[in-house]
Amino acid sequence: MDSLDTNLLKEIADMNLAEIEGAYNIRKNGKGIERKITENINIVNKEDKDGIDIFVKENTKFDVVHIPVIITESGLSDVVYNDFYIGKNAEVVIIAGCGIHNDHHEDSQHNGIHRFFLEEGAKVKYIEKHYGEGDGNGKRILNPVTEVYLKDGSTLEMESIQIKGVDSTDRLTKGTLEANTNFVVSEKIMTHGSQYAKTSFEVELNGENASTHVTSRSVATENSIQEFISKVSGNNKCFGHVECDAIVKDNAKVIAIPEIIANHVEANLIHEAAIGKIAGEQLIKLMTLGLSAKEAEDEIINGFLK
Amino acid sequence: MIELKNITFERDGKKILDDVSLKIDEDKFIVITGPNGSGKSTLTKIIMGIEKQDSGEIYFNGKEITNLPIDERAKLGIAYAFQQPVKFKGLTVYELIKLSAGKEIKKAEACNILSKVGLCAKEYVDREINASLSGGELKRIEIAMVAARKAALTIFDEPEAGIDLWSFNHLINVFEDMIKETKGITMIISHQERILDIADKIVLVDSGKIKKVGTKEEVMPLVLGNKICCKLGGSIDG
Numbered sequence: 445m446d447s448l449d450t451n452l453l454k455e456i457a458d459m460n461l462a463e464i465e466g467a468y469n470i471r472k473n474g475k476g477i478e479r480k481i482t483e484n485i486n487i488v489n490k491e492d493k494d495g496i497d498i499f500v501k502e503n504t505k506f507d508v509v510h511i512p513v514i515i516t517e518s519g520l521s522d523v524v525y526n527d528f529y530i531g532k533n534a535e536v537v538i539i540a541g542c543g544i545h546n547d548h549h550e551d552s553q554h555n556g557i558h559r560f561f562l563e564e565g566a567k568v569k570y571i572e573k574h575y576g577e578g579d580g581n582g583k584r585i586l587n588p589v590t591e592v593y594l595k596d597g598s599t600l601e602m603e604s605i606q607i608k609g610v611d612s613t614d615r616l617t618k619g620t621l622e623a624n625t626n627f628v629v630s631e632k633i634m635t636h637g638s639q640y641a642k643t644s645f646e647v648e649l650n651g652e653n654a655s656t657h658v659t660s661r662s663v664a665t666e667n668s669i670q671e672f673i674s675k676v677s678g679n680n681k682c683f684g685h686v687e688c689d690a691i692v693k694d695n696a697k698v699i700a701i702p703e704i705i706a707n708h709v710e711a712n713l714i715h716e717a718a719i720g721k722i723a724g725e726q727l728i729k730l731m732t733l734g735l736s737a738k739e740a741e742d743e744i745i746n747g748f749l750k
Numbered sequence: 751m752i753e754l755k756n757i758t759f760e761r762d763g764k765k766i767l768d769d770v771s772l773k774i775d776e777d778k779f780i781v782i783t784g785p786n787g788s789g790k791s792t793l794t795k796i797i798m799g800i801e802k803q804d805s806g807e808i809y810f811n812g813k814e815i816t817n818l819p820i821d822e823r824a825k826l827g828i829a830y831a832f833q834q835p836v837k838f839k840g841l842t843v844y845e846l847i848k849l850s851a852g853k854e855i856k857k858a859e860a861c862n863i864l865s866k867v868g869l870c871a872k873e874y875v876d877r878e879i880n881a882s883l884s885g886g887e888l889k890r891i892e893i894a895m896v897a898a899r900k901a902a903l904t905i906f907d908e909p910e911a912g913i914d915l916w917s918f919n920h921l922i923n924v925f926e927d928m929i930k931e932t933k934g935i936t937m938i939i940s941h942q943e944r945i946l947d948i949a950d951k952i953v954l955v956d957s958g959k960i961k962k963v964g965t966k967e968e969v970m971p972l973v974l975g976n977k978i979c980c981k982l983g984g985s986i987d988g
Binding site for chain 2: 661689723725726728729730731732733734735736737740743744746747748749750
Protein backbone atom coordinates (compact mmCIF):
# COMPACT_ATOMS: atom_id res chain seq x y z
CA MET A 445 0.00 0.00 0.00
CA ASP A 446 1.24 3.50 -0.82
CA SER A 447 0.47 6.87 0.75
CA LEU A 448 -2.49 7.40 -1.60
CA ASP A 449 -4.08 4.21 -0.26
CA THR A 450 -3.34 5.21 3.31
CA ASN A 451 -5.01 8.59 2.77
CA LEU A 452 -8.11 7.04 1.21
CA LEU A 453 -8.37 4.57 4.09
CA LYS A 454 -8.06 7.40 6.57
CA GLU A 455 -10.86 9.34 4.81
CA ILE A 456 -13.37 6.52 4.57
CA ALA A 457 -12.66 4.46 7.64
CA ASP A 458 -10.45 6.59 9.86
CA MET A 459 -8.33 3.50 9.61
CA ASN A 460 -4.72 3.06 10.51
CA LEU A 461 -3.70 -0.56 9.96
CA ALA A 462 -1.07 -0.55 12.68
CA GLU A 463 -3.60 0.42 15.31
CA ILE A 464 -6.58 -1.53 14.16
CA GLU A 465 -8.33 -4.00 16.40
CA GLY A 466 -10.73 -6.67 15.21
CA ALA A 467 -11.10 -8.25 11.79
CA TYR A 468 -10.63 -6.55 8.44
CA ASN A 469 -10.58 -7.09 4.70
CA ILE A 470 -9.17 -4.41 2.41
CA ARG A 471 -10.09 -4.44 -1.26
CA LYS A 472 -8.11 -2.40 -3.77
CA ASN A 473 -8.89 -2.04 -7.48
CA GLY A 474 -11.14 -5.09 -7.51
CA LYS A 475 -8.95 -7.47 -5.45
CA GLY A 476 -8.61 -8.30 -1.77
CA ILE A 477 -5.15 -7.16 -0.62
CA GLU A 478 -5.10 -7.55 3.15
CA ARG A 479 -7.17 -9.57 5.59
CA LYS A 480 -7.22 -10.40 9.26
CA ILE A 481 -9.66 -12.71 11.01
CA THR A 482 -10.27 -13.15 14.72
CA GLU A 483 -11.53 -15.87 17.01
CA ASN A 484 -15.09 -14.65 16.62
CA ILE A 485 -15.07 -13.26 13.11
CA ASN A 486 -14.26 -15.26 10.01
CA ILE A 487 -13.97 -13.87 6.48
CA VAL A 488 -13.97 -16.16 3.43
CA ASN A 489 -14.02 -15.55 -0.31
CA LYS A 490 -17.20 -16.27 -2.20
CA GLU A 491 -16.86 -19.14 -4.65
CA ASP A 492 -19.56 -18.23 -7.16
CA LYS A 493 -18.87 -14.50 -7.53
CA ASP A 494 -16.57 -11.68 -6.47
CA GLY A 495 -16.90 -10.88 -2.81
CA ILE A 496 -16.68 -12.19 0.73
CA ASP A 497 -18.81 -13.82 3.40
CA ILE A 498 -18.33 -12.52 6.92
CA PHE A 499 -19.38 -14.75 9.79
CA VAL A 500 -19.76 -13.37 13.30
CA LYS A 501 -20.15 -16.07 15.98
CA GLU A 502 -23.16 -15.98 18.25
CA ASN A 503 -22.76 -14.10 21.55
CA THR A 504 -19.74 -12.17 20.25
CA LYS A 505 -19.52 -8.90 22.16
CA PHE A 506 -18.01 -5.54 21.20
CA ASP A 507 -16.10 -6.73 18.15
CA VAL A 508 -15.31 -4.66 15.08
CA VAL A 509 -15.05 -5.51 11.37
CA HIS A 510 -13.52 -3.14 8.79
CA ILE A 511 -14.17 -3.79 5.10
CA PRO A 512 -12.96 -0.75 3.17
CA VAL A 513 -12.67 -0.55 -0.60
CA ILE A 514 -10.24 1.73 -2.40
CA ILE A 515 -10.05 2.44 -6.10
CA THR A 516 -7.09 4.26 -7.62
CA GLU A 517 -7.27 2.87 -11.16
CA SER A 518 -9.10 5.09 -13.63
CA GLY A 519 -11.64 3.28 -15.83
CA LEU A 520 -12.21 0.44 -13.33
CA SER A 521 -15.74 -0.80 -12.80
CA ASP A 522 -15.83 -2.95 -9.68
CA VAL A 523 -18.81 -4.94 -8.41
CA VAL A 524 -18.54 -6.80 -5.13
CA TYR A 525 -20.99 -8.95 -3.16
CA ASN A 526 -20.44 -9.03 0.60
CA ASP A 527 -22.72 -11.02 2.91
CA PHE A 528 -22.69 -10.67 6.68
CA TYR A 529 -24.01 -13.49 8.85
CA ILE A 530 -24.44 -12.29 12.42
CA GLY A 531 -25.02 -15.00 15.02
CA LYS A 532 -27.57 -14.95 17.84
CA ASN A 533 -27.09 -12.16 20.40
CA ALA A 534 -23.82 -11.05 18.80
CA GLU A 535 -22.98 -7.34 19.06
CA VAL A 536 -20.67 -5.97 16.44
CA VAL A 537 -19.64 -2.75 14.69
CA ILE A 538 -19.06 -2.99 10.94
CA ILE A 539 -17.23 -0.19 9.18
CA ALA A 540 -17.38 -0.16 5.41
CA GLY A 541 -16.72 2.57 2.91
CA CYS A 542 -15.37 3.28 -0.50
CA GLY A 543 -12.77 5.82 -1.51
CA ILE A 544 -12.06 6.56 -5.15
CA HIS A 545 -9.03 8.49 -6.35
CA ASN A 546 -9.38 9.28 -10.05
CA ASP A 547 -6.79 11.52 -11.69
CA HIS A 548 -7.67 10.55 -15.25
CA HIS A 549 -10.42 10.92 -17.77
CA GLU A 550 -12.07 7.52 -17.59
CA ASP A 551 -14.91 6.86 -15.15
CA SER A 552 -14.22 4.80 -12.01
CA GLN A 553 -17.09 2.93 -10.48
CA HIS A 554 -17.72 0.75 -7.45
CA ASN A 555 -20.95 -1.05 -6.71
CA GLY A 556 -20.97 -2.75 -3.32
CA ILE A 557 -23.87 -5.10 -2.73
CA HIS A 558 -24.06 -5.78 0.99
CA ARG A 559 -26.51 -8.14 2.64
CA PHE A 560 -26.92 -8.46 6.39
CA PHE A 561 -28.56 -11.51 7.96
CA LEU A 562 -29.09 -10.97 11.67
CA GLU A 563 -30.11 -13.88 13.87
CA GLU A 564 -32.31 -13.47 16.96
CA GLY A 565 -31.17 -10.77 19.38
CA ALA A 566 -28.16 -9.66 17.30
CA LYS A 567 -27.12 -6.00 17.32
CA VAL A 568 -25.16 -4.35 14.53
CA LYS A 569 -23.93 -0.84 14.01
CA TYR A 570 -23.01 -0.39 10.35
CA ILE A 571 -21.06 2.69 9.29
CA GLU A 572 -20.50 3.44 5.64
CA LYS A 573 -18.59 6.40 4.26
CA HIS A 574 -18.18 7.37 0.63
CA TYR A 575 -15.46 9.65 -0.61
CA GLY A 576 -13.97 10.67 -3.93
CA GLU A 577 -10.90 12.70 -4.88
CA GLY A 578 -8.56 13.33 -7.80
CA ASP A 579 -8.06 15.94 -10.50
CA GLY A 580 -9.14 14.03 -13.61
CA ASN A 581 -12.42 14.60 -15.40
CA GLY A 582 -13.27 10.88 -15.21
CA LYS A 583 -16.32 10.47 -13.02
CA ARG A 584 -16.30 8.82 -9.59
CA ILE A 585 -19.40 6.68 -9.36
CA LEU A 586 -20.72 4.68 -6.38
CA ASN A 587 -23.92 2.64 -6.47
CA PRO A 588 -24.25 0.74 -3.20
CA VAL A 589 -27.03 -1.69 -2.39
CA THR A 590 -27.71 -2.65 1.22
CA GLU A 591 -30.16 -5.38 2.15
CA VAL A 592 -30.99 -6.02 5.78
CA TYR A 593 -32.85 -9.05 7.12
CA LEU A 594 -33.70 -8.84 10.81
CA LYS A 595 -34.88 -11.82 12.84
CA ASP A 596 -36.83 -11.55 16.09
CA GLY A 597 -35.34 -9.09 18.60
CA SER A 598 -32.42 -7.96 16.42
CA THR A 599 -31.45 -4.38 15.60
CA LEU A 600 -29.34 -2.73 12.94
CA GLU A 601 -28.27 0.88 13.05
CA MET A 602 -26.83 2.19 9.80
CA GLU A 603 -24.91 5.44 9.34
CA SER A 604 -24.18 6.46 5.80
CA ILE A 605 -22.09 9.48 4.93
CA GLN A 606 -21.20 10.93 1.53
CA ILE A 607 -19.70 14.37 1.89
CA LYS A 608 -17.17 14.88 -0.86
CA GLY A 609 -16.11 14.09 -4.35
CA VAL A 610 -18.63 11.48 -5.54
CA ASP A 611 -20.01 12.49 -8.96
CA SER A 612 -22.87 10.10 -9.15
CA THR A 613 -24.52 7.78 -6.70
CA ASP A 614 -27.64 5.66 -6.81
CA ARG A 615 -28.11 4.00 -3.47
CA LEU A 616 -30.71 1.41 -2.57
CA THR A 617 -31.32 0.31 1.03
CA LYS A 618 -33.83 -2.43 1.79
CA GLY A 619 -35.01 -3.80 5.10
CA THR A 620 -37.16 -6.83 5.93
CA LEU A 621 -38.11 -6.84 9.58
CA GLU A 622 -39.54 -9.61 11.74
CA ALA A 623 -41.10 -9.13 15.20
CA ASN A 624 -39.51 -6.86 17.85
CA THR A 625 -36.81 -5.57 15.51
CA ASN A 626 -35.50 -2.08 14.92
CA PHE A 627 -33.82 -0.71 11.80
CA VAL A 628 -32.38 2.79 12.18
CA VAL A 629 -30.86 4.62 9.24
CA SER A 630 -29.10 7.95 9.39
CA GLU A 631 -27.93 9.35 6.08
CA LYS A 632 -25.88 12.47 5.39
CA ILE A 633 -25.17 13.69 1.90
CA MET A 634 -23.58 16.79 0.45
CA THR A 635 -23.37 17.38 -3.28
CA HIS A 636 -21.78 20.12 -5.34
CA GLY A 637 -20.80 20.88 -8.95
CA SER A 638 -23.00 18.84 -11.25
CA GLN A 639 -23.14 15.80 -8.94
CA TYR A 640 -26.15 13.55 -8.75
CA ALA A 641 -27.24 11.53 -5.72
CA LYS A 642 -30.26 9.33 -5.47
CA THR A 643 -31.12 7.37 -2.35
CA SER A 644 -34.01 4.93 -2.07
CA PHE A 645 -35.28 3.17 1.03
CA GLU A 646 -37.66 0.23 1.00
CA VAL A 647 -38.61 -1.14 4.38
CA GLU A 648 -41.09 -3.97 5.02
CA LEU A 649 -42.30 -4.01 8.61
CA ASN A 650 -43.60 -7.58 8.73
CA GLY A 651 -43.44 -8.58 12.41
CA GLU A 652 -45.35 -7.31 15.41
CA ASN A 653 -43.56 -4.38 17.08
CA ALA A 654 -41.09 -3.97 14.24
CA SER A 655 -39.91 -0.38 13.92
CA THR A 656 -37.81 1.76 11.63
CA HIS A 657 -36.44 5.29 11.80
CA VAL A 658 -34.93 6.74 8.65
CA THR A 659 -33.32 10.17 8.90
CA SER A 660 -31.81 11.86 5.88
CA ARG A 661 -30.02 15.19 6.11
CA SER A 662 -28.59 16.60 2.94
CA VAL A 663 -27.12 19.74 1.45
CA ALA A 664 -27.31 20.30 -2.30
CA THR A 665 -25.19 23.11 -3.72
CA GLU A 666 -24.27 24.61 -7.12
CA ASN A 667 -25.90 22.61 -9.96
CA SER A 668 -26.22 19.30 -8.15
CA ILE A 669 -29.37 17.21 -8.01
CA GLN A 670 -30.56 14.94 -5.19
CA GLU A 671 -33.47 12.55 -5.05
CA PHE A 672 -34.76 10.96 -1.86
CA ILE A 673 -37.28 8.18 -2.23
CA SER A 674 -38.68 6.18 0.66
CA LYS A 675 -41.24 3.45 0.79
CA VAL A 676 -42.22 1.99 4.15
CA SER A 677 -44.86 -0.74 4.35
CA GLY A 678 -46.48 -1.53 7.67
CA ASN A 679 -47.74 -5.09 7.48
CA ASN A 680 -48.35 -5.64 11.21
CA LYS A 681 -48.60 -3.67 14.44
CA CYS A 682 -45.49 -1.57 13.84
CA PHE A 683 -43.94 1.89 13.81
CA GLY A 684 -42.19 3.69 10.96
CA HIS A 685 -40.76 7.20 10.91
CA VAL A 686 -39.04 8.74 7.89
CA GLU A 687 -37.56 12.22 8.09
CA CYS A 688 -35.96 14.01 5.17
CA ASP A 689 -34.36 17.41 5.73
CA ALA A 690 -32.54 19.19 2.94
CA ILE A 691 -30.79 22.51 2.52
CA VAL A 692 -30.74 23.70 -1.06
CA LYS A 693 -28.34 26.36 -2.40
CA ASP A 694 -27.49 28.07 -5.69
CA ASN A 695 -29.12 26.23 -8.63
CA ALA A 696 -29.33 22.87 -6.92
CA LYS A 697 -32.44 20.74 -6.94
CA VAL A 698 -33.81 18.33 -4.31
CA ILE A 699 -36.70 15.97 -4.84
CA ALA A 700 -38.29 14.05 -1.94
CA ILE A 701 -40.83 11.36 -2.70
CA PRO A 702 -42.47 9.74 0.31
CA GLU A 703 -44.53 6.60 0.22
CA ILE A 704 -45.96 5.04 3.35
CA ILE A 705 -48.30 2.10 3.09
CA ALA A 706 -50.37 0.81 6.00
CA ASN A 707 -51.49 -2.74 5.37
CA HIS A 708 -52.51 -3.24 9.00
CA VAL A 709 -54.85 -1.25 11.23
CA GLU A 710 -52.16 -0.87 13.91
CA ALA A 711 -49.42 0.25 11.58
CA ASN A 712 -48.26 3.71 12.68
CA LEU A 713 -46.29 5.42 9.91
CA ILE A 714 -44.99 8.98 9.67
CA HIS A 715 -43.16 10.77 6.90
CA GLU A 716 -41.72 14.25 7.29
CA ALA A 717 -39.89 16.16 4.59
CA ALA A 718 -38.57 19.70 4.69
CA ILE A 719 -36.55 21.31 1.91
CA GLY A 720 -35.41 24.92 1.87
CA LYS A 721 -32.54 27.35 1.81
CA ILE A 722 -30.63 28.30 4.97
CA ALA A 723 -32.97 30.47 7.02
CA GLY A 724 -31.97 34.14 6.94
CA GLU A 725 -32.58 34.42 10.68
CA GLN A 726 -29.99 31.68 11.35
CA LEU A 727 -27.37 33.61 9.38
CA ILE A 728 -28.25 36.86 11.17
CA LYS A 729 -28.09 35.18 14.58
CA LEU A 730 -24.59 33.81 13.96
CA MET A 731 -23.46 37.15 12.50
CA THR A 732 -24.54 38.85 15.75
CA LEU A 733 -22.01 36.53 17.40
CA GLY A 734 -19.27 37.95 15.18
CA LEU A 735 -19.21 35.40 12.34
CA SER A 736 -19.05 36.61 8.74
CA ALA A 737 -21.87 35.53 6.40
CA LYS A 738 -19.61 32.82 4.91
CA GLU A 739 -18.46 31.55 8.34
CA ALA A 740 -22.08 31.50 9.52
CA GLU A 741 -23.15 29.47 6.49
CA ASP A 742 -20.31 26.96 6.99
CA GLU A 743 -21.17 26.60 10.66
CA ILE A 744 -24.85 25.94 9.88
CA ILE A 745 -24.03 23.36 7.19
CA ASN A 746 -21.37 21.60 9.27
CA GLY A 747 -23.76 21.35 12.21
CA PHE A 748 -26.56 20.10 10.00
CA LEU A 749 -24.41 17.34 8.52
CA LYS A 750 -22.59 16.44 11.72
CA MET B 751 -21.08 54.81 24.67
CA ILE B 752 -23.75 54.50 22.01
CA GLU B 753 -25.10 57.47 20.11
CA LEU B 754 -27.80 57.64 17.46
CA LYS B 755 -28.09 60.85 15.46
CA ASN B 756 -31.22 61.72 13.48
CA ILE B 757 -32.19 58.14 12.62
CA THR B 758 -35.08 57.79 10.19
CA PHE B 759 -36.62 54.52 9.04
CA GLU B 760 -39.66 54.38 6.79
CA ARG B 761 -41.46 51.36 5.31
CA ASP B 762 -44.60 51.20 3.17
CA GLY B 763 -45.10 54.93 3.54
CA LYS B 764 -45.06 54.74 7.34
CA LYS B 765 -42.41 56.44 9.44
CA ILE B 766 -41.32 53.73 11.90
CA LEU B 767 -38.55 55.96 13.33
CA ASP B 768 -38.79 59.69 12.82
CA ASP B 769 -35.55 61.62 13.31
CA VAL B 770 -34.54 59.74 16.46
CA SER B 771 -31.47 60.82 18.43
CA LEU B 772 -30.29 59.10 21.59
CA LYS B 773 -27.06 59.10 23.55
CA ILE B 774 -26.18 56.67 26.33
CA ASP B 775 -22.74 57.45 27.68
CA GLU B 776 -22.57 55.64 30.98
CA ASP B 777 -22.54 51.97 31.87
CA LYS B 778 -26.20 51.78 32.73
CA PHE B 779 -29.17 49.48 32.71
CA ILE B 780 -31.48 51.05 30.15
CA VAL B 781 -35.06 49.95 29.54
CA ILE B 782 -36.76 50.94 26.30
CA THR B 783 -40.51 50.94 26.65
CA GLY B 784 -43.52 52.15 24.71
CA PRO B 785 -46.63 50.86 22.95
CA ASN B 786 -46.59 48.01 20.44
CA GLY B 787 -45.55 49.25 17.02
CA SER B 788 -43.85 52.35 18.42
CA GLY B 789 -40.47 51.49 16.86
CA LYS B 790 -38.58 49.97 19.83
CA SER B 791 -37.45 46.77 18.09
CA THR B 792 -36.54 48.65 14.92
CA LEU B 793 -34.42 51.03 16.97
CA THR B 794 -32.39 48.21 18.55
CA LYS B 795 -32.13 46.29 15.27
CA ILE B 796 -30.66 49.40 13.68
CA ILE B 797 -28.04 49.54 16.46
CA MET B 798 -27.07 45.89 15.76
CA GLY B 799 -27.18 46.42 11.98
CA ILE B 800 -29.99 43.92 11.40
CA GLU B 801 -32.07 46.73 9.88
CA LYS B 802 -30.54 49.58 7.90
CA GLN B 803 -31.73 53.12 8.60
CA ASP B 804 -32.74 55.36 5.68
CA SER B 805 -30.76 58.24 7.12
CA GLY B 806 -28.85 59.20 10.25
CA GLU B 807 -25.61 58.18 11.93
CA ILE B 808 -24.58 55.74 14.66
CA TYR B 809 -21.49 55.97 16.86
CA PHE B 810 -20.25 53.29 19.25
CA ASN B 811 -17.44 54.07 21.68
CA GLY B 812 -16.39 57.00 19.52
CA LYS B 813 -16.31 55.07 16.25
CA GLU B 814 -18.85 55.58 13.48
CA ILE B 815 -20.60 52.27 12.78
CA THR B 816 -23.39 53.65 10.54
CA ASN B 817 -22.49 51.44 7.57
CA LEU B 818 -20.80 48.48 9.27
CA PRO B 819 -22.28 45.00 8.77
CA ILE B 820 -23.69 43.00 11.70
CA ASP B 821 -20.59 40.87 12.31
CA GLU B 822 -18.24 43.84 12.50
CA ARG B 823 -20.51 45.56 15.00
CA ALA B 824 -20.55 42.30 16.99
CA LYS B 825 -16.75 42.26 17.00
CA LEU B 826 -16.72 45.82 18.33
CA GLY B 827 -18.74 44.61 21.31
CA ILE B 828 -22.47 44.75 20.55
CA ALA B 829 -24.56 41.71 21.50
CA TYR B 830 -28.22 41.03 20.70
CA ALA B 831 -30.74 38.62 22.23
CA PHE B 832 -33.67 37.98 19.90
CA GLN B 833 -37.29 38.13 20.93
CA GLN B 834 -37.87 34.88 19.03
CA PRO B 835 -34.73 32.75 19.56
CA VAL B 836 -33.49 31.07 16.40
CA LYS B 837 -33.38 27.26 16.19
CA PHE B 838 -30.54 25.29 14.59
CA LYS B 839 -30.76 21.66 13.56
CA GLY B 840 -27.48 19.99 14.45
CA LEU B 841 -25.86 22.75 16.54
CA THR B 842 -25.75 22.13 20.27
CA VAL B 843 -26.10 24.56 23.16
CA TYR B 844 -22.40 24.10 23.96
CA GLU B 845 -21.33 24.84 20.39
CA LEU B 846 -23.37 28.03 20.26
CA ILE B 847 -22.13 29.21 23.64
CA LYS B 848 -18.56 28.65 22.37
CA LEU B 849 -19.31 30.66 19.22
CA SER B 850 -20.82 33.38 21.40
CA ALA B 851 -17.80 33.50 23.65
CA GLY B 852 -15.63 33.83 20.53
CA LYS B 853 -13.06 31.43 21.94
CA GLU B 854 -12.61 27.86 23.05
CA ILE B 855 -14.25 27.50 26.44
CA LYS B 856 -14.48 24.40 28.58
CA LYS B 857 -17.77 22.61 28.99
CA ALA B 858 -17.69 23.35 32.72
CA GLU B 859 -17.57 27.07 31.93
CA ALA B 860 -20.53 26.76 29.55
CA CYS B 861 -22.38 24.86 32.28
CA ASN B 862 -21.76 27.72 34.72
CA ILE B 863 -23.32 30.18 32.31
CA LEU B 864 -26.34 27.90 31.80
CA SER B 865 -26.79 27.48 35.54
CA LYS B 866 -26.93 31.25 35.91
CA VAL B 867 -29.98 31.42 33.64
CA GLY B 868 -31.65 28.68 35.67
CA LEU B 869 -31.06 25.70 33.42
CA CYS B 870 -29.81 22.41 34.78
CA ALA B 871 -26.60 22.54 32.79
CA LYS B 872 -25.97 18.80 32.45
CA GLU B 873 -29.34 18.29 30.80
CA TYR B 874 -28.92 21.06 28.27
CA VAL B 875 -25.29 21.55 27.34
CA ASP B 876 -25.22 18.83 24.67
CA ARG B 877 -28.73 19.31 23.37
CA GLU B 878 -29.44 20.54 19.88
CA ILE B 879 -31.09 23.94 19.68
CA ASN B 880 -34.11 22.57 17.87
CA ALA B 881 -37.88 22.35 18.18
CA SER B 882 -37.61 19.85 21.07
CA LEU B 883 -36.87 22.78 23.41
CA SER B 884 -39.75 24.81 24.83
CA GLY B 885 -40.11 28.57 24.32
CA GLY B 886 -38.92 29.27 27.87
CA GLU B 887 -35.89 27.00 27.48
CA LEU B 888 -34.92 28.61 24.18
CA LYS B 889 -35.23 32.03 25.76
CA ARG B 890 -32.91 31.15 28.63
CA ILE B 891 -30.39 29.64 26.25
CA GLU B 892 -30.56 32.83 24.18
CA ILE B 893 -29.82 34.86 27.32
CA ALA B 894 -26.98 32.48 28.25
CA MET B 895 -25.46 32.94 24.81
CA VAL B 896 -25.55 36.71 25.11
CA ALA B 897 -24.14 36.54 28.65
CA ALA B 898 -21.21 34.47 27.32
CA ARG B 899 -20.26 37.34 25.02
CA LYS B 900 -19.48 39.78 27.86
CA ALA B 901 -20.17 42.60 25.41
CA ALA B 902 -19.81 46.35 25.96
CA LEU B 903 -23.41 46.84 24.79
CA THR B 904 -25.95 44.06 25.28
CA ILE B 905 -29.43 44.40 23.80
CA PHE B 906 -32.43 42.24 24.80
CA ASP B 907 -35.57 42.42 22.69
CA GLU B 908 -38.50 41.68 25.03
CA PRO B 909 -36.85 38.91 27.05
CA GLU B 910 -40.10 38.30 28.92
CA ALA B 911 -42.11 37.55 25.78
CA GLY B 912 -43.31 33.97 25.57
CA ILE B 913 -42.20 32.78 29.01
CA ASP B 914 -44.26 31.80 32.02
CA LEU B 915 -44.50 33.76 35.26
CA TRP B 916 -42.22 31.37 37.16
CA SER B 917 -39.51 31.73 34.53
CA PHE B 918 -40.04 35.48 34.47
CA ASN B 919 -39.37 35.81 38.20
CA HIS B 920 -36.13 33.97 37.71
CA LEU B 921 -35.29 36.18 34.76
CA ILE B 922 -35.44 39.28 36.95
CA ASN B 923 -32.78 37.71 39.19
CA VAL B 924 -30.67 36.96 36.14
CA PHE B 925 -30.80 40.59 35.05
CA GLU B 926 -30.07 41.83 38.56
CA ASP B 927 -26.97 39.62 38.66
CA MET B 928 -25.99 40.77 35.22
CA ILE B 929 -26.11 44.41 36.28
CA LYS B 930 -23.85 43.64 39.22
CA GLU B 931 -21.36 41.52 37.30
CA THR B 932 -20.99 43.08 33.88
CA LYS B 933 -19.52 46.33 32.86
CA GLY B 934 -21.06 48.13 29.92
CA ILE B 935 -24.51 49.13 28.77
CA THR B 936 -27.45 46.74 29.02
CA MET B 937 -30.42 47.77 26.90
CA ILE B 938 -33.71 45.93 27.35
CA ILE B 939 -36.97 46.38 25.49
CA SER B 940 -39.66 45.63 28.04
CA HIS B 941 -43.13 46.51 29.28
CA GLN B 942 -42.74 44.77 32.59
CA GLU B 943 -42.93 46.95 35.69
CA ARG B 944 -40.44 44.77 37.58
CA ILE B 945 -37.88 45.35 34.83
CA LEU B 946 -38.73 49.07 34.72
CA ASP B 947 -38.16 49.06 38.50
CA ILE B 948 -34.52 48.03 38.19
CA ALA B 949 -33.69 50.40 35.32
CA ASP B 950 -31.18 53.22 35.76
CA LYS B 951 -32.86 55.01 32.90
CA ILE B 952 -36.04 54.49 30.90
CA VAL B 953 -36.38 55.49 27.25
CA LEU B 954 -40.01 56.05 26.28
CA VAL B 955 -40.71 55.56 22.59
CA ASP B 956 -44.03 56.43 20.95
CA SER B 957 -45.01 56.75 17.29
CA GLY B 958 -41.41 56.53 16.08
CA LYS B 959 -40.12 59.27 18.38
CA ILE B 960 -38.36 59.33 21.72
CA LYS B 961 -40.77 61.07 24.09
CA LYS B 962 -38.64 61.03 27.21
CA VAL B 963 -35.41 59.69 28.65
CA GLY B 964 -35.22 59.68 32.42
CA THR B 965 -35.61 57.82 35.68
CA LYS B 966 -38.68 55.78 36.46
CA GLU B 967 -40.05 58.64 38.53
CA GLU B 968 -39.63 61.01 35.61
CA VAL B 969 -40.99 58.75 32.88
CA MET B 970 -43.81 56.78 34.51
CA PRO B 971 -46.14 59.76 35.06
CA LEU B 972 -45.99 60.30 31.31
CA VAL B 973 -46.85 56.69 30.66
CA LEU B 974 -49.63 56.53 33.21
CA GLY B 975 -50.98 60.03 32.77
CA ASN B 976 -51.67 60.38 29.07
CA LYS B 977 -52.81 58.49 26.03
CA ILE B 978 -49.67 56.29 25.90
CA CYS B 979 -51.16 54.51 28.90
CA CYS B 980 -54.18 53.47 26.86
CA LYS B 981 -51.98 52.08 24.10
CA LEU B 982 -49.89 50.07 26.54
CA GLY B 983 -53.09 48.58 27.90
CA GLY B 984 -52.70 45.87 30.51
CA SER B 985 -49.21 44.86 29.52
CA ILE B 986 -47.44 47.18 31.92
CA ASP B 987 -48.86 45.72 35.10
CA GLY B 988 -47.61 42.25 34.03
